[in-house]
Amino acid sequence: MEGRKLIRMRGSQHLRQRLLLATLSGVPIRIDEIRAQDAAPGLRDYEASLLRLLEKISNGSMVEINETGTKLRYKPGVLAGGRDLVHDCGTGRAIGYFLEPLILLGLFGKTALSITLKGVTNDNTDPFVDTFRTATLPMLKHFGVQIEDLELKIVSRGAPPLGGGEVRLKVPIVPQSLLAVRWVDEGMVKRVRGVAYSTRVSPHMSNRMVDAARGVLNRLLPDVYIFTDHYSGQESGKSPGYGISLVAETTSGCLISSEAAANCSKSEEGDVRNDKAHAQVLPEDIGAQAAMQLLEEIKQGGVVDTARQGLLFLLCGLCPADVSKVRVGKLSPHGIRTLRHIKEFLGVQFNIKPDPVTGTVILTCVGSGYRNISRKLS
Amino acid sequence: AVTASKRRVNLMQLVYGSSMATLHDDSGIDSDSISDDEELFKPKKMREKVSSKVPGVEDIDADDCSKLHFEPEDLNDWSNQDVVETIRDRFVTGDWTKAAQRQRGEV
Numbered sequence: 120m121e122g123r124k125l126i127r128m129r130g131s132q133h134l135r136q137r138l139l140l141a142t143l144s145g146v147p148i149r150i151d152e153i154r155a156q157d158a159a160p161g162l163r164d165y166e167a168s169l170l171r172l173l174e175k176i177s178n179g180s181m182v183e184i185n186e187t188g189t190k191l192r193y194k195p196g197v198l199a200g201g202r203d204l205v206h207d208c209g210t211g212r213a214i215g216y217f218l219e220p221l222i223l224l225g226l227f228g229k230t231a232l233s234i235t236l237k238g239v240t241n242d243n244t245d246p247f248v249d250t251f252r253t254a255t256l257p258m259l260k261h262f263g264v265q266i267e268d269l270e271l272k273i274v275s276r277g278a279p280p281l282g283g284g285e286v287r288l289k290v291p292i293v294p295q296s297l298l299a300v301r302w303v304d305e306g307m308v309k310r311v312r313g314v315a316y317s318t319r320v321s322p323h324m325s326n327r328m329v330d331a332a333r334g335v336l337n338r339l340l341p342d343v344y345i346f347t348d349h350y351s352g353q354e355s356g357k358s359p360g361y362g363i364s365l366v367a368e369t370t371s372g373c374l375i376s377s378e379a380a381a382n383c384s385k386s387e388e389g390d391v392r393n394d395k396a397h398a399q400v401l402p403e404d405i406g407a408q409a410a411m412q413l414l415e416e417i418k419q420g421g422v423v424d425t426a427r428q429g430l431l432f433l434l435c436g437l438c439p440a441d442v443s444k445v446r447v448g449k450l451s452p453h454g455i456r457t458l459r460h461i462k463e464f465l466g467v468q469f470n471i472k473p474d475p476v477t478g479t480v481i482l483t484c485v486g487s488g489y490r491n492i493s494r495k496l497s
Numbered sequence: 498a499v500t501a502s503k504r505r506v507n508l509m510q511l512v513y514g515s516s517m518a519t520l521h522d523d524s525g526i527d528s529d530s531i532s533d534d535e536e537l538f539k540p541k542k543m544r545e546k547v548s549s550k551v552p553g554v555e556d557i558d559a560d561d562c563s564k565l566h567f568e569p570e571d572l573n574d575w576s577n578q579d580v581v582e583t584i585r586d587r588f589v590t591g592d593w594t595k596a597a598q599r600q601r602g603e604v
Contacts, residue, residue: 130557154558167506219563239505244562282580308588338581371588411575418584426564450508451565458512471508476602480508 124150126463127258132458133178134166136429138173139220140223141490142180142195144226150191161188165211172206172217176224176232198493200228200292210236210282215245218271218288222255223433225290226264226290229493232290240276240284241362246426247378248273248286249314249364254376255427256336261372262434263298276318278360280384296490298432299441302422303481306371310342311413315406317361320383323351324402326362331406332363336416353422359383361402363409375424377412380404419448428454432469436461438486446479458482465489472478 128137129152141148143437154160162184170182170193199220208217214236225232240248246255252271262268269289277284313332315325325347336343345363350356362380369375381400387395400408416424423431428447432454435443450471462468465487472481574580585591586599 123593130559132559132561136560136561152557157558216561243566244560244564246564304600305587307586307591309591333576338578339585341591411572414575414581414584415567415572418573418589420587429563450512452559453563453565455512462513468513471512473508474602477599 125497127151130154131162133453133460135169135216135220136433136457136460138169138193139433140460141193141211141221142173142177142198142224144464145195146190147194147216147291147491150193151189153191155189157192163211165216166225167207168207168211169220172208172221173224175204175206176201176221176228176234180369182391197320198224198228200225200230200232200290200493203234204232204234206234206236206319207413208236210239210280212244213216213239213245213279213284214284215251218248218251218255219246219430221288222259222430223289223437225257225288226293227384227437227489227491228290228292231268231292231392233288233325234276235287237282237285239282240273241354241360241378242279243380243382246366247362247380248284249316250366250376250378253312253314253364253366253428254374254424255336257374258423258430258434259426261300261302262438264293275354275356276316276360277356278318278358278380282355283356283358292494293491294494296488297438297486299438299443299486300435301442303444303445303446304371305420305422305446305479308340308367308369308375308417309346310457311336311344311365311367313343313362313363313365313409313487314348315343315345315361316348316350317380318350318355319357319359320361321349324374324381325349325363327362327402328363328406328409331403333406334411335407335410336365337412343382359403365409365413366439367413370424373415373422375416375421376426377409377416377424379409381405395441395467416448420477421447423447425449425454429457430459432461432482434466435469435482435484435489436467437489440486440488442483444481444483446474446481448479452481 123146126146126148128150132476141453145155147251153162174180177196178199181194183192208214217236256434270289272287274285288435315328317324329345333343360383364378428451431445451497467487469482469484586595
């Protein structure tokens with residue numbers, strides 16, 4: 120790793136990953152011009168919440184924010200992990216926003232992490248907690264993580280805007296380092312599994328979503344089973360909502376996912392949630408949409424779906440100094456920014472080669488040789 | 498073969514840019530003062546147009562989202578059975594030989 124003193128960056132883009140990589144590499148960062156041109160400049164509440172979460176799971180970190188929130192200085196501490204921590208994520212972003220960086224922060228901590236996260240469990244902006252559990256966590260197995268010790272339990276659901284959901288996450292540490300991968304075989308889709316949930320609406324919404332999704336998927340595959348998950352009372356949070364998460368499993372162990380949530384209430388101004396298109400949709404539309412997105416992901420190819428490209432590249436970059444090789448469909452803007460960050464913070468540059476036969480992209484790199492340093496530092 | 502290698506350069510360039518391009522990279526470290534001067538005299542909208550190669554990547558305040566939002570027009574017409582059949586061989590209900598060929602990089 121490079122002996123950087125400080126990295127300077129601009130804007131609010133990709134804030135989570137910048138904080139994550141600063142923490143893992145131990146390099147302080149300074150970010151200026153955060154939404155400087157915006158009508159509401161500076162950091163958002165959910166970003167401040169993320170910084171508080173970082174402080175909870177590390178020792179000795181320092182955060183400095185200027186008056187308008189447009190400048191941030193972050194000096195990372197040592198990742199400590201922690202038992203039975205609790206964090207209220209707020210409602211500005213869903214719990215998935217926090218889970219994405221948290222998984223890597225937990226893996227490289229001094230001790231295992233167990234934490235309760237409260238807030239919104241499902242929306243269209245961030246990964247559903249369901250899909251995080253069924254499609255994201257299993258990815259880690261390929262990189263040598265003991266996934267029996269990885270756990271995400273959905274205690275209660277919470278739809279936007281008021282949330283009220285709760286999950287419990289357990290992450291073991293990587294004692295030394297990850298294992299480099301050669302993961303290019305997509306396999307063939309053998310079955311689709313999923314969850315249709317509803318909160319504070321008729322449970323019949325879930326059945327309608329399932330029927331619509333099956334209507335699309337059964338044309339290609341008989342083995343489609345979508346579990347209907349209806350929470351009631353306190354476990355159904357504070358707002359009405361419903362949605363569906365789908366995961367296609369392949370013969371080579373890949374998991375391709377899609378999800379869609381109905382927006383049952385208006386977005387607030389300044390809300391990142393891009394729900395305007397979903398204002399008056401029917402459960403049938405939600406079910407069909409998720410199914411069609413799944414087919415779209417399968418058509419694009421890759422060993423993971425679009426939303427998981429970033430994590431896939433990060434994991435490769437954090438491997439020992441061995442060669443990793445992976446295949447994805449089309450590179451997303453988030454994926455591209457991730458690749459740049461990995462070069463910036465870890466000094467790892469991928470070789471990126473399109474595969475014209477399949478329309479996919481093959482990425483190869485030599486890992487940074489990252490090791491769990493938190494264990495050695497007090 | 499020429500097209501393939503041309504595309505390959507484009508992807509590497511798209512992601513990492515040429516070595517000179519780090520001066521204008523939004524996450525650049527040493528060149529902040531230089532790029533600041535550049536932007537000082539350009540209205541924000543124009544600056545974004547000039548620097549934007551991939552929508553969303555160059556916007557310094559772009560939303561921090563890993564999910565790609567599919568507009569209906571971005572999707573193929575999956576209600577059409579012919580379109581559905583184009584991915585038949587990605588499923589176990591399709592032609593396994595074709596699937597194996599895909600993995601070997603053959604047509």
